Amino acid sequence: MPPSFAQALASFQPALPLAVGLSGGADSTALLIACAERWPGEVCALHVHHGLQAAADDFAAHCQALCERLAVPLQVARVSAGAASGQSPEDAARIARYKAFEAIALTGIAGAAIASIALAHHADDQVETLLLALSRGAGLPGLAAMPAQWQRAGIAWHRPLLGVPGRAVREWLRARGEGWVEDPTNTDLRFTRNRIRAELLPALEACFPAFRETFARSSAHAAQAQQLLLEVARQDLATVGTPPRIRLLQQLSTARQANVLRHWLASCHRCTPSAAQLAELQRQIAACTTRGHRIEIKVGLGFVRRSNDRLDWYNSPVLAP
Template identity: 60%
Template sequence: MDNPADHALASWLAVLPLGVAYSGGADSTALLHAAARRWPGQVHALHVHHGLQRAADDFEAHCAAACAALGVPLHVGRVDARHAPGESPEDAARRARYATLAELARQQGLQHVVLAQHADDQVETLLIALSRGAGVDGLAGMPSRMERHGVVFHRPLLDLHAEALREWIAAAGIPHVDDPSNADLRYTRNRIRRLVLPALAEALPQYRETFARSARNAARASRLLAEAAAGDLADAGSPPRLAALRALPRERLANLLRHWLKSEHGVVPSEAQLEQLLDQIAACSTRGHRIRIKVASGRVEREGDTLHWYNASPLP
C-alpha cells in the first residue's frame, strides 16, 4: 500500500532544504516519511513541545527515536501555550505553535515548512468559522500557502482524507503517538471531529470535496475584496482621510476599514465595533466631531481630517 502523502508531494514544487512540522501523530508521521524518502538529506523535522500535558516529554522522545531511524535531524522548540483568561485555548496554542515553528526554521536557515493538515482538518476549520459567524476570509479556510513570522508554510495534503493517511500508517506498522487531548470534548475542534463529521459523512458522503470547493470560492472572493480595498485605501491615503472615507458606500467603506486595520495594524474589528465605526464616520460632518472607538486591543481615533489606530489600553 502506497503512502498517500507520496503522491501529494510528487505534484508539489518544493523549495529545499525543507522543514516538516512533526508532532509524532499519524498525519505528520506520514508526511515526514514521504518527505524524507523524496528528498533525502534535505529535510528537517521541527517539533513543538507545548508543555500542556505530562505526555509532552514522551512525545518528544518518540519523535527523537523516529527521526534517528529515518536519518532526519530533529529540532525541538519549547513553548508555554497556556491561554490568558477569556482567550480560546485552541487559538493560543495555534499562535504559539506557528511562532515556535518559524523560530526553529529560521535557526536552521529554512525558509519553507510543510504542515500535515488534510481535508478533514479543512472541514473542521470551516465549521468553526461558520460557528463564529465568520466572513469570506474565515470561510476560505486554511490556505495551501501562507507566510507567518518570516517563514512560508505549505499544506500539500489538503486534498487527502485523514482515513487514507491513517490506513497507510496502520498497514505499514509505523509507530506514532496518539495525543490524549484529541479526545477531550471541551475543545470545539474535537467535538466537531467526534460528533459532527460522522453525521456529515452519513448525510453528505462527498462533504469534504464540496466544502473544499466552497472554501476555494470564498478564497477567490476574499482576494477580490482585498484588491478592491487596497485600491480604495490607496485613494484614501494612509492614515485614511475622512473625506475620502465618507465618499464611499457603506459596504465598500466597511471593506476598506477591515483591510486597513488588518493589513496595517494586524487587528480585526468585531462586527459591533465595525458598525459603530461606520456610524461615527457617517455622522462625522463637522470638524469638531470626535471619534474614539475601541477596536481589538486598541482604539481608532480621529485626528484632524484622518483616522488613526493606536495599540493602547481599553477605553475607560
C-alpha cells in the same frame, strides 16, 4: 474522488531543504516518513514541546526515535503556551507553535538553511476549521479556512495533505507497519473541534459522502473572493490615504468603506474590529459633518479617534480636555 496519500505526495514539489512540522501524531509522522524517503538528506523535522500535558514528553521521545531511525535532523523547541485573557488554550498553543517554527526556520538546523516548511493538516482538519468559522459567524477570511500554501518571513509554507481524508493517512501508515502517538486530548469532547470530529463528520459523511471535496471548493471560492476584496481595499486605501481622510471615506459605499477600514486597521495596526465595532465606527463616520464632531470608539486593543480631517488609531484612549 479525493487524492490518495501517495498521489498528494507525488504532486508536492517544495523548495529544498524542507522542514516538516512533527507532532508525533499519525498525520505528521506519515508526512515526515514520506518526505524523508523522497528527498533523503534534504529533510529535517521541527517538534514543539508545549509542556501542557503529561504526554508531552512521550511525543518528544517518539519524534526523537523516529528521526534517529530515518536519519533526519530534529530540532525540539520548548515553548510556554499559556493562554492570555479571552484566548483559548488551542489558539495560544497554535500561535506559540508557529512562532517557534518560524524562529527555527530562520536560523536553520545543524547549519543548514530551510527553504520550505510542510505541515500535515488534512481534509478533515480543513472541514473542522470551516465548520468552526461558520459557528462563529466568520467572514470570508474565516470561510477560506486554511491555505494550501503561503509565504511568510522568506519561507514557503505548505499543507500537501489538505485534500487527503484523515483515514487515508492512517491507512498508509498501517500498511507500512508504522506507529504513532495518540494525543489523549483528541478524545476529550469538551473541546469543540473534537465534538465536530466525533459527531458531525460521521453525520456529514452519511448525508453527503463528497462533503470534503465540496466544502473545500466552497473555501476556495471564499479565498478567491477575499483576494479580490483585498485588491479593492488596497486601491481604496491609496485613495483615502493613510491614515484615511473622513471626507473621502464618506464618498465610498457602505460595503467598500467597511472593506477599506478593515484593511487599514489590519495592515497598519494589526487590529481586527468586531462586526459591532465596525458598524458603530461607520455610523460615527456618517454622522461626522461638522468640524467639532468627535469620533472615538474602542477597536481591538486600542481606539479609533478623529484627528483633524482624518481617522487614526491609538493603543490608549485620549481624554478630552
